[in-house]
Amino acid sequence: MPDGLAGEAIPLGARVIFACDALHAMTSDRPYRRALPAAIAHAELRRHAGTQFDPRVVAALLAEVGAMEPAAVT
Numbered sequence: 001m002p003d004g005l006a007g008e009a010i011p012l013g014a015r016v017i018f019a020c021d022a023l024h025a026m027t028s029d030r031p032y033r034r035a036l037p038a039a040i041a042h043a044e045l046r047r048h049a050g051t052q053f054d055p056r057v058v059a060a061l062l063a064e065v066g067a068m069e070p071a072a073v074t
Contacts, residue, residue: 015054019045019061022053038065 026041036044042062049055 015057016061019053019057023061023065
C-alpha cells in the first residue's frame with residue numbers, strides 16, 4: 001500500500017474496490033488472454049482471502065455476485 005497501511009488500517013472502501021477490480025480483471029477478456037470462468041476467479045479470490053484480500057470483503061463480494069449468477073439448468 002502506498003501509504004504503508006496494512007490490514008484494518010486500509011480504508012474499507014479501498015479494500016472493496018481492490019477485490020472488485022481483481023474480480024473484474026480476472027473475468028474480462030484482455031488482449032493477451034481470455035477471461036477466466038467465474039468459478040475459477042471466485043476460487044482465486046477465496047484462495048487469497050486473508051493475505052491479499054480482506055476475507056470479509058471477499059465473502060460479501062462472492063455472496064453478491066453469486067446472487068446475480070443465473071441458476072444452473074438441470
